[in-house]
Amino acid sequence: MEQTEINNLQTIQDFWNKRPWVIAGPCSAETEEQVIRIAQQLKATGKVDVLRAGIWKPRTRPGNFEGVGSKGLPWLQKAKQLTGLPFAIEVATAKQLEDALKHDTDIIWIGARTTANPFSVQEMADAFTGLQLPVLIKNPVNPDLELWTGAVERVLKSGIEKVALVHRGFSSYGDTEFRNAPMWQLALEMKRRFPDLPFIIDPSHICGNRHMLQSVTQNAIDLDYDGLIIESHITPDEAWSDAKQQITPEKLDELLNAIVWRKERVESPLIHEELEKLRRQIDRLDDELLQLLYHRMKVSEEIGFYKKEHDITILQTERWNQILERVCRNGALAGLSEEFIKRYFDAIHLESIKHQDAVMNKK
Incomplete structure (x- = not known):
């Protein structure tokens, strides 16, 4: 193994051991300039551990922005070289994973739509065999804990040792103040089933707006979550996707300063x-x-x-x-x-x- 690979693994191990996690970045990588600027601003806060960005964006209907594709991977690679921030992306196929690995991707996450499909999860699990990178698994779009549990079991069976859970809320019928209802009771049951796996909140997809991000994040920290993955953009109102739920690095810094980071145990x-x-x-x-x-x-x-x-x-x-x-x-x-x-x-x-x-x- 080359020395650069060893150093990279040590960085990820350090990240894996720390609490709380802060993973942040734009919903979508749009241009090289945008990716590098946001990485630099997030790094400057001193609070962000990992840069996140969407490269491939699964959409319900055709015609919407579906991500820049693999051409955005070198942008993240360059941002990592300039800032030292490891980066995480979502993959949904074995081919996407192959492309991601060619560009030194540090962390992979499986999205909500993929988690809802056991065939897709199994394809990813087969592709993970022999790899050592961390894998984050988001809850399925629909409120089905068995699908989420099955996804975790398939990935663990593939030999991946670093697996974490991401609570991003569930689709529900009827009017609700959330984009995706948190349904905390389901997330906490999943946390009970897998107490040894890191568990983080995705307040951006739960809220679908900016004004509720802090309260939802605080709720999660109060329930002993291990951190958050949140969307941050240099100019949120001009974002190519999910503009309403993204915040600037400055606002993210304010949000993180306002959170009361509680502990599960006290020494006194x-x-x-x-x-x-x-x-x-x-x-x-x-x-x-x-x-x-x-x-x-x-x-x-x-x-x-x-x-x-x-x-x-x-x-x-x-x-x-x-x-x-x-x-x-x-x-x-x-x-x-x-x-x-x-x-x-x-x-x-x-x-x-x-x-x-x-x-x-x-x-």
Whole structure:
């Protein structure tokens, strides 16, 4: 291995070991001048670890800007030589990966559309065999954790040792303030499934705008994410793609300064002792909740016996609507969101139906 390759691997290893990660750059590489200028400005902040840029841009419909293609790779290579910043790009085919490797690409990411297609992920995994570069895997466009999990498993099986997860939000129906709804509960479940893999936020694609970037990033850091990958452009309003969600390096610097970078653990025995006291309270309350749920299900079973004796259906829509109306009203008085109350009591209702069904259909 040549000395330049060894130095490059040491740089990536240093990056892999540090926290938090800050990966930044334009949605798309547009011109050589643009790529070099943004790299220099990001380097000047002293906070960016890796330059990112889109070379190939998958689009839902033809006719939109689909990236400059492989001719943009030498631009990133030159920006790396001038600034020392390693760079990351998205690839979706084995040919794109081959071109990327010819130009000293440091980090690869698999995009949301690719993650949603197991055939495409397997093609990439086969192409990764024998390589040592890090691979970031974005969540699929649709809210399907099994697709995301499968993508991770395929890449790990290929022999890639440095794998990280990127939460970029999920497509959803209906009006929402987000471009892609974060659906934090799905991301946290993925984090639980792969606790040893780095997990970062992509606030640009979640928000689709600039004004929410800081709050979404802070939410992620509060949930113990390991950093962020964010879009930054020298002149965001003139960007060839995703102009509304990109920010200048100066604004990025301000955003990073405003973030409270929290830690999962603290060394102070006094702080730890106080936290443990509160956690013990939570444990006791959880035990009480479980006992209350146990007694509630016992009452549901008694109702099931009554319904069986009198040939009454399990589901009583009018009664359920009355319950929801009451608990949502009382929940609001207790400072609980309607969304949480409905989700919580929907789960309780389904469990009650199971208990009544077991009673009514027991042989």
